[in-house]
Amino acid sequence: MIRVLFCCHGNICRSPMAEFVFKDMVAKAGLSRSFEIASAATSREEIGNPVHPGTRKILEPLGISCRGKYAVQATKSDYAHYDYLIGMDSWNIRNMLRIFGSDPEHKVYKLLEFADRPDDVADPWYTGNFDVTYRDVLEGCEGLLKHIQKERGLSVNRQF
Template identity: 65%
Template sequence: MTKVLFICHGNICRSPMAEFVFKDMVKKAGLEDQFVIASCATSTEEIGNLVHPGTRKRLQQEGISTAGKHAVQLRKEDYNKYDYLLGMDAWNMKNIYRIIGKEDTDKVRRLLSFTDRERDIADPWYTGNFDETYNDVVEGCEAFLNFVTSKI
């Protein structure tokens, strides 16, 4: 069982997008029973809030639902609970390390570090470009799924 936690600032845009895109990919690959997939925030600003309407709309275009998802915050104990903690950008990474109390390059990585073009995933809260974020999330999730399944 591979346990994956996607992490962004508020857990309303990028990390839930990655959570539900990855769940969809895993389901389509017939690997649902081999993964636990969740997402969370490094901040407390959005705790309890629903997924951002822009993220919900973009995922609905792909037939992906985020029903029932509310923002939650990363906890120190999540480090031991999950095999991979995947941040969306360099700022998230700093905050992840602050919360978990250590730097770990094996378990804790940026999502796009699994691609040929490692970079940050822009926050659509600020850019308004949910399509660009979606494309980056898909690229990262595909690369991560290939990485993980090569180890199974």
């Protein structure tokens, strides 16, 4: 089982978008049984709140549901549980390392590192532009899946 945790500040915009886009991508590749995919916040501000309407508005026309998802906070024990801990921006990475204590196994990454650009995923909380965030998330998730497939020797049943 390959375990992936996406993190952002509140777990209502970017990280749930990445969680559900990646789940959809993994399912289309015929690899769902090989993955556990989740998302969490680095802060406590939004704990218990549903996914932001802007994220839902992007995902629903794509046939991707995020119903039943409520913000949760990342914990120190997540470091031992997950194989890949993916932050959306540099600030998230700093907070993730604070929560986890350190990264001795080199499991913490910024999502767009997998798109061969170390940029931050655009934060729609500030920009209001969920389309740009989706493009960043899609590009990063595609790169992440390719990276995991290569690293783990997974074959794809279908193209994502």
